[in-house]
Amino acid sequence: MAPSPLPLKGASTPSFWRSNPHALDEYRSTPNLPSKADIVVIGAGYAGVSTVHHILQLCKEKRLPIPSIAILEARQACSGATGRNGGQLKPDPYNRPATVAASHGIEAAAELAEFEASHVPAIKKLVEDEHIDCDFVLTRCVDVLLTDDIYARMKAGVDLLRKANVSVMKDVYFASGAKAEQLSGVKGAKGCFTYTAGHLYPYKLILHLLSNIVSAGVNLQTHTPVTATVKVPDADGYITVSTPRGNIKASKVIYATNAYTSAILPEFTEKIVPVRGICSHIVPGKTPTPLLPNSYILRAGTVEYEYLIPRLDGSIVVGGARSKYYRDRDSWYSNVEDDKLIEKAKHHFDGYMQRFFHGWEHSGAKTNKIWTGIMGYSTDGLPHVGKVPGRENQFVIAGFTGHGMPQVFLSAKGVASMVMEGTRFADTGMPRVFEASQARLDDEKNVILEGWEASRMAPMEAKL
Template identity: 40%
Template structure:
């Protein structure tokens, strides 16, 4: 176990935490319980939805304790872009090469299914989290990005197993410019997506679990080690004491190596940047965009993602040209207490005016800029399943958790309840012995990080 991979104490404040209340530091009981049926480490999207499906679906009451190293939902979920945007085509060729047409389709179909699943969850639980169903538009701003888009889009359309092809629309030329409001794009792709206030989603679910099902939430209680006892149970050591459980779930994403050293170089903490842009004059109505966006500057990793809030403000993340060419700025970095050189200016320097012609003569500025830690994996896909008897993982969502976590959590909860293997997720997501034994790490290659900077 390594404290090197634990969250830092003083993270930058994200826009999503701007309305946090005392629940952020909630401890259901003043002391840490000595025992639990299940211990979930992590109070973000993965940990919370696993607890939701487990406790709601259990035929008998379960004693579940959730440990959070910092405040509630203070990791990637509380620091992301609020963008429920599946990747339906852009990695078709690489996924087909690795997993075949069927395996590639399983990933795309699984991500697309999250749109309906999230809507169903939010409506069933009546969660007020600014959820909006909309269209995502991917704009491509270079010849290389255009070429990759077209090759992958065409490959997706030829894949007989992908079931959501009718939802996508390829836009070119003037149609791409007008639909996206981006003068610089020649090729765009539109499809269904969603957006929300992720912190409100998670905290609402947690409060329901505490009140209705007896979840014991313990914030500011980092797991320092997870060890197997002689009777087969697991002991989790924290600064506030230890807790013993029959089943433990690592919903630790970028911080997984802090409690399981096998994931060093398999789930790597990657530092990213996000911001909230609003009108300089608060009384003005912004030129609201009707779409969410993927903004691809090249064919590799240089891109941004953007959602439009109901009040007309914008949440945008990326600034990757200031990050990914410099390994020391982002790789194996858990420090979200500071920004990254160049990123603040990137978002402050007329970001919206330069990219969308409807914003051209409108004054705006970021009022929040924050960093966050993403859990990138060695093969770009999450690890989900039982990795030892009684020890489970749902982590490593590679900066793309919003359209992957929910149904992974539902499948994992069923496995926890029944003791069976995890089913209902792509085979490529499963934490198999073969994947765990692999020593290949393709993160830097995929990001196009220059060797000279390593």
């Protein structure tokens, strides 16, 4: 497989979140690139912006001098996955942790589950402390299981973690049969779990943080793709970062490039793969519609699931639609075409609320917007965070596998501490399974394609 291409140059499918671009959307702090910077951050999504936010916080708290920082973004600010996602801040208490328990042991699983859960209060505090207007809502996520098979799988994971006393399981509530249908309001639910989660307007959150960062003197350069970086610093310790607008000499480089990481770090080829997803914004035709106080995940299988948030303006954001296109591997795997919809899925969300939710049959709900976005899927299912193996003073925070909202913000805090204070990964509080390492780069397994192969052997139940 070839490395990922860079982000596409032309216009992407317009997402609901990016309907009203912020003043910094295409901003350049200076007409030309600075020739040198203490830190170059590549990518202005959730990961890049959060990392700079934490660097500045650290400088403030520890009275450190503020380094010169340049953020280089290939397209507009927050135009990647973060500006095109489902807006769901949904920590995963048991699904991925159960997989990690099997591969890395129960302690590693507990660490992951607790780290994700801690994102909800951390983001709530950030939003409240900084008065960020980003539609943040604290809620519960209802994980609805639509088939006997997925019900049994999820229940087994939950039981395993409960037995091991993993602390986040205290927050997980379970209902089955008729109670599950009543609690979730979803037709045909066989079981459901609920737990604390949030949802928000990701573009507004990130652009707020970016505004603060730019006001503090950080140099933002949009429409500036990085085409190469050198592996070994020069005699003066500088890493040359190349762009079509000229080069920057950086003392440290942070790759917050998610799906596109291997375009400039070729060692991540087949380790972080661009995976295309599709998402929609649905508006009710008639109001009032039944209240949806929770956010949702609807599962029919391990790779067949949908995520949904009810916004407080009465509209819904829902993404997924895999049952329509997943078999056609080229339509999503190693695919960066966020300028096009996924043809086979583009009508999936029409009538969605009417099909799945009790009481919505006569709502007249219809698709208002539909868009695609590119996720950075890691071939071992876990993000790569920390020092880039074999590259001095280069750091990576990428590969969030379609699930970055409850993982990125505090990973960025850890990376900020590694970059500024030389903190060892093990002392940052990040889950051990996130650490970037040569062993992970050498590992040839590809859980993305294993999941795809398995779904070909056992055809999806046409529930979604």
